[in-house]
């Protein structure tokens with residue numbers, strides 16, 4: 001019985017998978033915030049290199065991974081697929097549980113998969129610097145690492161609350177040669193405006209995005225990069241699912257349930273979209289489940305409509321499940337899941353009924369993550385505790401019904417920077433936040449009305 005399913009380096013996938021041409025109906029277009037007309041490639045050119053803009057709107061099913069990107073990927077890819085024997089014994093039932101482990105990347109999460117690709121295309125386009133935002137710090141670290149690989153400068157706006165809580169993220173980003181600012185900062189017009197109105201604010205992802213976008217828009221040699229949500233980001237992450245498909249085939253398994261945690265949706269999409277393809281082709285029929293925090297429940301409780309990606313209303317309008325662009329989720333430890341919206345593609349798949357969504361509270365996810373760590377050894381990142389908890393819930397259901405379920409989930413990163421959260425859990429100080437219906441209703445009033 002295998003414990004670790006290793007795909008030989010020679011079988012590293014050569015292509016990313018673009019789900020768009022396989023969908024029964026196309027996803028709604030991205031709209032210009034002023035005119036409400038579909039944006040064209042030229043509208044995005046101040047922020048992104050043309051290769052990535054073309055990937056964003058691509059109709060090609062498989063997009064070749066450049067050799068320069070594959071060379072960096074080989075440092076840690078293919079990543080291992082583990083059979084969770086310890087967890088299976090703990091739950092005691094017929095379910096067989098597998099997890100894809102993305103914590104083996106140099107930065108400890110799946111975010112490196114798209115960071116490397118984005119840095120490569122920007123370097124090739126002659127860009128000198130990339131600006132970005134980061135919430136919990138994973139994305140900023142991943143992009144700083146990727147920029148170092150291709151000789152680019154990296155400037156990171158980190159949500160002030162996390163900046164203060166997680167000092168080692170700053171050290172990590174600076175070690176890779178990146179620059180980092182607590183957001184809101186005095187560097188940008190938007191940051192200064194926010195600070196004037198609310199000097200004591202602890203910031204938000206939406207505010208940090210506005211700052212990073214402004215820096216890129218004002219400087220010709222600087223582009224912007226986003227770590228989740230966009231189509232091309234989700235596509236870069238499909239290397240996870242492509243590998244997992246091959247690894248499960250190596251041990252003759254077909255999943256009944258595929259699970260990922262979802263903040264902006266990229267690790268969930270990265271694992272699951274290749275399985276959605278197989279499902280649409282009639283080759284397998286897994287349930288596909290996105291798990292989000294009950295404190296930021298965009299897919300389960302948000303409205304599906306056009307909204308801004310950022311608080312400053314600088315980004316185009318995208319149709320997604322949203323809690324309203326100025327909704328500020330409570331300070332749960334899974335900083336990577338504190339976003340008001342969801343990737344438009346994940347939202348569209350939910351509307352099409354191709355995927356399901358669940359929401360869990362953090363006291364439950366950490367309780368289960370600690371059980372997982374004791375039997376499997378890996379201390380998970382705060383975000384994937386949600387995927388683990390859902391996998392355990394599914395395995396317990398299989399135990400009740402006696403069904404031999406095969407469960408696959410994405411362990412998107414390790415938790416070595418989340419020790420404050422684990423300390424709070426073991427000290428009994430972790431708390432849950434109720435779904436703030438009244439605050440969301442207030443924030444939804446500011447979402448623009450878009451015809452059609």
Ligand SMILES: *Cc1c(COP(=O)(O)O)cnc(C)c1O
Pocket residue numbers: 109110111138139227228229261262263264265266267268336337381383384412413414
């Ligand atoms: C950022 C992050 C997430 C959440 O982002 P998605 O785009 O939804 O994947 C989840 N897990 C880890 C480890 C992260 O760093």
